[in-house]
Amino acid sequence: MSIPEKALRTFVADLFTAHGTSREHADTIADVLVWANLRGIESHGVSRIPRYLELFASGEANPRPEIGFDQPRSAVATLDADAGPGPVALTRAMDEAVSMARSAGAAWVAVRGTVHTGAIGYYTERAAQYGMAGLGIVAGVPNMAYPGAAGPAVATSPLSIALPAGKHPTVLLDMATAVVALGRIAVLKARGGRLPEGAAVTADGHPTTDPASAAVPLPVGGAKGAGMSLLFDMLAGGLTLNPIVPAFHSGERRHRQNALLMAIDVAAFTPVAEFRRTVDETVEAIKSLPRTDPAAEILVPGERGARCLDERLVSGVPVAAKLAGTLRTLAVESGVSVPEGLG
Amino acid sequence: MSIPEKALRTFVADLFTAHGTSREHADTIADVLVWANLRGIESHGVSRIPRYLELFASGEANPRPEIGFDQPRSAVATLDADAGPGPVALTRAMDEAVSMARSAGAAWVAVRGTVHTGAIGYYTERAAQYGMAGLGIVAGVPNMAYPGAAGPAVATSPLSIALPAGKHPTVLLDMATAVVALGRIAVLKARGGRLPEGAAVTADGHPTTDPASAAVPLPVGGAKGAGMSLLFDMLAGGLTLNPIVPAFHSGERRHRQNALLMAIDVAAFTPVAEFRRTVDETVEAIKSLPRTDPAAEILVPGERGARCLDERLVSGVPVAAKLAGTLRTLAVESGVSVPEGLG
Numbered sequence: 001m002s003i004p005e006k007a008l009r010t011f012v013a014d015l016f017t018a019h020g021t022s023r024e025h026a027d028t029i030a031d032v033l034v035w036a037n038l039r040g041i042e043s044h045g046v047s048r049i050p051r052y053l054e055l056f057a058s059g060e061a062n063p064r065p066e067i068g069f070d071q072p073r074s075a076v077a078t079l080d081a082d083a084g085p086g087p088v089a090l091t092r093a094m095d096e097a098v099s100m101a102r103s104a105g106a107a108w109v110a111v112r113g114t115v116h117t118g119a120i121g122y123y124t125e126r127a128a129q130y131g132m133a134g135l136g137i138v139a140g141v142p143n144m145a146y147p148g149a150a151g152p153a154v155a156t157s158p159l160s161i162a163l164p165a166g167k168h169p170t171v172l173l174d175m176a177t178a179v180v181a182l183g184r185i186a187v188l189k190a191r192g193g194r195l196p197e198g199a200a201v202t203a204d205g206h207p208t209t210d211p212a213s214a215a216v217p218l219p220v221g222g223a224k225g226a227g228m229s230l231l232f233d234m235l236a237g238g239l240t241l242n243p244i245v246p247a248f249h250s251g252e253r254r255h256r257q258n259a260l261l262m263a264i265d266v267a268a269f270t271p272v273a274e275f276r277r278t279v280d281e282t283v284e285a286i287k288s289l290p291r292t293d294p295a296a297e298i299l300v301p302g303e304r305g306a307r308c309l310d311e312r313l314v315s316g317v318p319v320a321a322k323l324a325g326t327l328r329t330l331a332v333e334s335g336v337s338v339p340e341g342l343g
Numbered sequence: 344m345s346i347p348e349k350a351l352r353t354f355v356a357d358l359f360t361a362h363g364t365s366r367e368h369a370d371t372i373a374d375v376l377v378w379a380n381l382r383g384i385e386s387h388g389v390s391r392i393p394r395y396l397e398l399f400a401s402g403e404a405n406p407r408p409e410i411g412f413d414q415p416r417s418a419v420a421t422l423d424a425d426a427g428p429g430p431v432a433l434t435r436a437m438d439e440a441v442s443m444a445r446s447a448g449a450a451w452v453a454v455r456g457t458v459h460t461g462a463i464g465y466y467t468e469r470a471a472q473y474g475m476a477g478l479g480i481v482a483g484v485p486n487m488a489y490p491g492a493a494g495p496a497v498a499t500s501p502l503s504i505a506l507p508a509g510k511h512p513t514v515l516l517d518m519a520t521a522v523v524a525l526g527r528i529a530v531l532k533a534r535g536g537r538l539p540e541g542a543a544v545t546a547d548g549h550p551t552t553d554p555a556s557a558a559v560p561l562p563v564g565g566a567k568g569a570g571m572s573l574l575f576d577m578l579a580g581g582l583t584l585n586p587i588v589p590a591f592h593s594g595e596r597r598h599r600q601n602a603l604l605m606a607i608d609v610a611a612f613t614p615v616a617e618f619r620r621t622v623d624e625t626v627e628a629i630k631s632l633p634r635t636d637p638a639a640e641i642l643v644p645g646e647r648g649a650r651c652l653d654e655r656l657v658s659g660v661p662v663a664a665k666l667a668g669t670l671r672t673l674a675v676e677s678g679v680s681v682p683e684g685l686g
Binding site (some may be wrong): 072073074075076078101103104105106107108110133146147148149150151153154159161163171173175179205220221223224225227228230231233234235237238239240241243245246248249250264265266268269270274275278279281282284285286288289290291292293296297298299300301 | 415416417418419421444446447448449450451453476489490491492493494496497502504506514516518522548563564566567568570571573574576577578580581582583584586588589591592593607608609611612613617618621622624625627628629631632633634635636639640641642643644
């Protein structure tokens with residue numbers, strides 16, 4: 001079944017409002033989650049709603065955060081998320097970064113102690129919408145392997161970079177530091193697919209391609225992905241005095257995340273139109289290369305998502321039957337009306 | 344044979360001075376190259392000298408660059424390398440970034456049109472020596488595969504992050520976006536080793552583990568490494584109006600590189616001692632994890648290099664016989680005296 005994006009957005013915002021968030025914050029959360037669904041990133045979309053509500057119920061997430069913001073110098077700031085939802089904290093953080101970058105040329109906002117981030121590409125793409133380059137990293141609770149260590153050691157912490165183009169969609173890299181993101185493993189498990197070789201190990205540390213027995217995802221490129229994730233935690237946790245990796249391994253398992261978002265004002269370096277033209281020319285150069293399979297188009301980061309967006313803005317957002325049932329139940333429990341297409 | 348690092352440094356600087364660089368620039372180049380040798384990164388050390396001199400001879404590199412520097416706003420600047428050696432341009436760029444970050448909190452310097460960068464970890468570690476976090480990316484001439492494209496499409500462009508620790512050595516990530524860096528493939532070829540599966544293809548696009556027939560390295564994580572490299576080129580090339588990927592695929596094969604270096608002043612966020620303690624605690628948490636092989640120590644990024652440094656400061660820098668012969672010939676041709684250990 002499919003739901004028009006506007007109806008889905010209203011429904012999600014109604015659900016969050018019913019669970020204690022302000023209408024403004026509920027709208028932001030809905031925008032971030034539906035953004036992912038529109039781009040085909042089902043693992044970071046409305047499928048996360050039950051988990052958000054669980055985190056509210058357990059007290060790990062705060063539906064009414066008092067966000068703190070401190071900008072000690074022209075190009076850096078810290079945003080204290082007060083355990084508020086990631087979409088609320090990170091949207092504000094990127095907007096502050098964009099505003100600071102207008103005067104400083106670039107700005108870096110460290111986000112302290114949020115919960116689930118959502119799709120980090122949402123925030124970096126937001127910078128690109130202002131003609132800036134956006135860059136973001138997240139550090140979360142360990143769930144990924146590290147070379148030589150048994151069990152989860154570091155997190156599948158993502159990196160995202162978004163660059164404004166001209167004729168082409170925003171070029172948007174959004175990658176976990178794992179071979180395969182956890183959300184994708186869950187999707188494969190639900191659909192009955194297989195993992196590629198080298199993507200995960202079982203709880204006992206044995207390699208597996210079965211998503212049902214995959215307990216610990218492996219870092220991309222071994223020491224490379226693991227090293228990126230480790231340094232993301234040190235940097236985000238060190239700057240915010242909220243390190244997650246050492247706390248986790250001392251027994252502190254509470255769900256939380258830190259993040260770093262950066263905006264670079266292209267206009268400080270060069271006319272934005274020139275930058276956009278360079279990005280367009282680079283996209284076209286790559287897409288025009290001789291192909292290993294003549295029938296298979298060469299894609300650039302963000303292109304698949306942009307096409308999915310175009311389709312789903314017309315045809316609506318598909319929601320799997322099981323998830324639709326869960327969302328209907330949550331709606332009934334919360335006294336929220338269920339939109340057509342979810343019923 | 345082994346050469347004391349000071350003697351090697353003097354020899355390298357003498358060689359560059361004899362080939363037209365100023366003494367100050369020659370000392371900087373020597374420092375960057377010997378830094379790599381001291382840390383066991385032979386592929387980015389004095390083995391590159393013949394190539395630098397070739398680039399001077401062909402006119403692709405400029406031994407007497409007039410470096411331009413423009414800082415339009417508090418946190419951003421562009422450094423025009425005037426085709427000067429990477430060590431000269433990037434050392435200056437990171438020093439400027441550190442100086443700017445002292446007032447702005449963070450700073451980003453785009454380097455336009457240098458040649459071989461050397462080990463990018465040198466520059467990011469330089470920021471860490473000032474108690475700052477250092478971050479760097481480089482964009483170079485395409486030599487790596489891109490998913491779906493035949494032949495070299497993007498570059499093995501590296502990413503580096505350095506974080507200051509307390510008791511432990513600087514945590515230093517320095518990774519190519521390829522599974523195995525080109526320099527490492529050359530080392531394996533010279534020594535007769537094999538590549539891991541999935542690291543490279545032949546000129547015809549067939550997978551190979553033979554370093555002698557490996558023509559095109561593969562990106563780490565497929566679309567992930569390729570995407571990072573592509574966006575590094577768009578960002579560095581777009582901000583400096585010197586894009587390499589589209590020019591290369593239009594037939595412009597001249598050797599050149601762009602780079603972006605960033606310094607983040609930890610002190611703007613938190614006392615540096617606290618940050619160092621967090622980094623130490625994280626290092627210790629990772630190294631203390633249960634091991635998959637109890638006999639194999641868990642390492643953090645930069646640890647192997649720091650140990651190699653400690654050893655080589657005492658025992659000297661080993662130089663393979665063939666390279667020593669090449670360097671002796673260059674020395675004789677240039678009227679430079681050959682140090683003991685290379686003779």
